[in-house]
Amino acid sequence: MRQTIQKVILLVLAGSICLVGCRRLPPKGQFTIDGGYRQVMGTFARVVAVADTEPQGRSAIDAAFEKIDAIEQCMSDYDPNSLLSKVNQQAFRQPVAINDELMTVLCASMECYCLSGGAFDITVGPVVQLWRQAKKNDAAPTPKQLEQARQAVGCQNLFIDTEGQTVQFAKEGMFLDLGGIGKGYAVDRAVEILRTAGLKGGMVDIGGNLRCFGTPANGAEHWLIGLQDPANDENILLKLKMDDRAVATSGDYRRFVVLDGQKHSHIINPATADSAQSLSSVTIIAPTAMAADALSTTVTVLGDQKGLGLIESITDVEAILIPHSEKLSFEKTSAADRYIMAE
Numbered sequence: 001m002r003q004t005i006q007k008v009i010l011l012v013l014a015g016s017i018c019l020v021g022c023r024r025l026p027p028k029g030q031f032t033i034d035g036g037y038r039q040v041m042g043t044f045a046r047v048v049a050v051a052d053t054e055p056q057g058r059s060a061i062d063a064a065f066e067k068i069d070a071i072e073q074c075m076s077d078y079d080p081n082s083l084l085s086k087v088n089q090q091a092f093r094q095p096v097a098i099n100d101e102l103m104t105v106l107c108a109s110m111e112c113y114c115l116s117g118g119a120f121d122i123t124v125g126p127v128v129q130l131w132r133q134a135k136k137n138d139a140a141p142t143p144k145q146l147e148q149a150r151q152a153v154g155c156q157n158l159f160i161d162t163e164g165q166t167v168q169f170a171k172e173g174m175f176l177d178l179g180g181i182g183k184g185y186a187v188d189r190a191v192e193i194l195r196t197a198g199l200k201g202g203m204v205d206i207g208g209n210l211r212c213f214g215t216p217a218n219g220a221e222h223w224l225i226g227l228q229d230p231a232n233d234e235n236i237l238l239k240l241k242m243d244d245r246a247v248a249t250s251g252d253y254r255r256f257v258v259l260d261g262q263k264h265s266h267i268i269n270p271a272t273a274d275s276a277q278s279l280s281s282v283t284i285i286a287p288t289a290m291a292a293d294a295l296s297t298t299v300t301v302l303g304d305q306k307g308l309g310l311i312e313s314i315t316d317v318e319a320i321l322i323p324h325s326e327k328l329s330f331e332k333t334s335a336a337d338r339y340i341m342a343e
């Protein structure tokens with residue numbers, strides 16, 4: 001039991017942002033129910049409900065997890081029976097019919113591809129696969145392998161027919177990977193479920209992609225989200241106060257592999273087919289979790305200057321970056337401070 005709990009805590013910390021407690025006496029007739037952590041999408045998810053009654057909160061939490069499971073079944077590239085896998089297997093030969101959910105995520109991915117000048121690219125799948133394999137084999141892919149995989153990368157070869165609701169690939173070997181956006185989408189849909197269930201407030205976190213709304217938990221004034229130190233999980237560097245907002249963190253300091261003395265993270269720069277390396281952690285605050293998720297991956301690829309420039313140009317979105325350096329420092333967009341709690 002103890003071992004299980006330790007494992008859960010470790011993996012949850014791998015999200016690098018977390019809900020932090022601030023307990024007051026909640027008003028009468030208001031219940032905070034913490035659904036705890038459940039394993040989904042290769043990570044852990046947590047749903048918290050603020051409800052009029054405990055049963056209302058519990059059934060909303062179960063419904064939210066059901067939604068997350070359904071989205072995973074549709075969008076996982078690990079599951080050979082998912083709709084995404086069907087697209088990956090068949091879309092070069094013929095257009096493949098997709099559902100509304102996958103259509104929404106593909107269109108948003110395309111938008112982020114254009115916005116980022118190609119830094120965010122869900123067709124990066126073949127390169128991601130090579131690096132995943134490299135981790136297993138403990139040997140870096142050869143330049144020839146990388147070049148070959150890169151041939152199949154590029155959203156310009158992805159055709160999305162919004163009227164016919166189909167998707168098709170223009171190049172053989174293309175492979176979609178929604179790892180940089182799918183969790184955020186699932187968070188948004190789970191929040192929608194909580195709202196529809198009539199909750200006063202709630203929070204959904206999938207592996208560090210988090211969104212909260214309405215009345216904060218336990219009678220607190222705001223939802224408080226802790227930004228963890230890349231160098232030390234137990235150290236909370238900043239507390240973010242949020243209402244009806246989403247926050248996501250990407251970084252290269254936890255999910256990486258060292259091959260031939262070189263560190264490679266799981267976020268790929270499509271231009272080089274190697275990992276993006278300039279930032280230790282990227283936190284994005286946005287109105288939706290899907291935007292926060294995709295943009296945190298994007299800024300990790302773009303680096304601080306281009307990344308901050310991009311986020312400044314998007315209304316209502318802020319960024320907090322931690323560059324690689326001996327001494328801890330932050331780089332922020334101009335209005336990010338409004339979310340940071342003064343000590």
Ligand code: ADP
Nearest residue numbers: 119120121122124177179180250266267268297
């Ligand atoms: P995490 O999965 O740790 O929350 P991210 O949201 O940053 O981190 O997503 C990283 C995942 O996104 C990778 O594991 C891979 O599946 C996918 N990915 C990697 N590079 C890119 C990229 N340039 N554009 C879009 N998706 C990417």
Ligand code: MG
Nearest residue numbers: 180293294297
């Ligand atoms: Mg992301």
